Amino acid sequence: MIRRILLPCAAAILAAAGLWYAAAGRNRTTYFLLEGTSLETEVCEIRGKDEGLAVYVVAGIHGDETAGILAAERLKRSRIERGTLYILSTANGYGAENDQRKTEEERDLNRNFPGDPEGWDAERIAAAIYGDIEEKQPAVVLDLHEARAAEVGKDALGDSLICQSLDGIGDMVLELLMQTAFTLYGSPFGEHQPHGHRRTGDSRDHGGDLSRR
Numbered sequence: 001m002i003r004r005i006l007l008p009c010a011a012a013i014l015a016a017a018g019l020w021y022a023a024a025g026r027n028r029t030t031y032f033l034l035e036g037t038s039l040e041t042e043v044c045e046i047r048g049k050d051e052g053l054a055v056y057v058v059a060g061i062h063g064d065e066t067a068g069i070l071a072a073e074r075l076k077r078s079r080i081e082r083g084t085l086y087i088l089s090t091a092n093g094y095g096a097e098n099d100q101r102k103t104e105e106e107r108d109l110n111r112n113f114p115g116d117p118e119g120w121d122a123e124r125i126a127a128a129i130y131g132d133i134e135e136k137q138p139a140v141v142l143d144l145h146e147a148r149a150a151e152v153g154k155d156a157l158g159d160s161l162i163c164q165s166l167d168g169i170g171d172m173v174l175e176l177l178m179q180t181a182f183t184l185y186g187s188p189f190g191e192h193q194p195h196g197h198r199r200t201g202d203s204r205d206h207g208g209d210l211s212r213r
C-alpha cells in the first residue's frame with residue numbers, strides 16, 4: 001500500500017533528506033516520463049548501496065509553488081544508505097516555466113489523478129506519474145506543495161504534513177515534525193490526517209488529487 005504525504009513547504013522535505021542522507025556511495029540515474037513530448041518530465045533515481053524501501057517524491061504539480069521544486073532540486077544531490085529515492089520534478093513543466101499553477105491547457109494537474117493517457121494535457125501527465133508510482137511501488141509518496149502559513153480561522157494548510165494514513169509511518173512522521181520544529185521559519189509543522197469530503201483518501205473518490213492542495 002502506498003502512503004502519500006503532502007508537504008506544503010520545502011522545510012519538511014529538507015528535513016526528510018536529512019533522515020535519508022548518509023555517507024554512502026552514490027548511484028544516480030535519470031529517466032523520462034512522456035519522453036519526447038512537450039509534457040516530458042524527468043525522474044531522478046538514487047539508489048543506496050543496500051536494499052530497502054523506495055520513496056517517491058513529486059514536485060511542481062503546481063508550477064508556481066517553487067518551494068517544492070527547489071527542495072526537489074536539493075534532494076537530487078542526496079546520497080542514501082539504502083533503498084531507492086525517486087524524485088520527479090517538475091511535474092508541470094509548462095506551469096513552472098511560466099510561473100503559473102495550471103498546465104498550458106489551463107488544467108489543474110492536482111485535480112486530474114489518476115489521469116488518462118488519451119486525455120487533455122493534465123490527464124496525460126497525471127496518468128504518466130500515477131503509472132510510474134504504481135510500477136515502482138514506493139512505501140511513501142511525498143507530494144511537495146507550497147501554501148500560506150496556517151492561521152487560525154483561515155483555510156490555509158501551510159506548515160502542514162497531510163498524511164492519508166499514519167499506519168506504519170508514525171515514527172517517520174514524528175521525526176519529520178521534530179526536524180521541522182527548529183528550521184527555516186521557526187514555525188513548526190502540524191500534522192493532519194484527511195477527513196471529510198475535501199481531504200479524504202483515494203484520489204478517485206473526489207476529483208483526482210495526487211494529494212490535496
Ligand SMILES: [Zn+2]
Pocket residue numbers: 061062065144145146213
Ligand atoms: Zn499545490
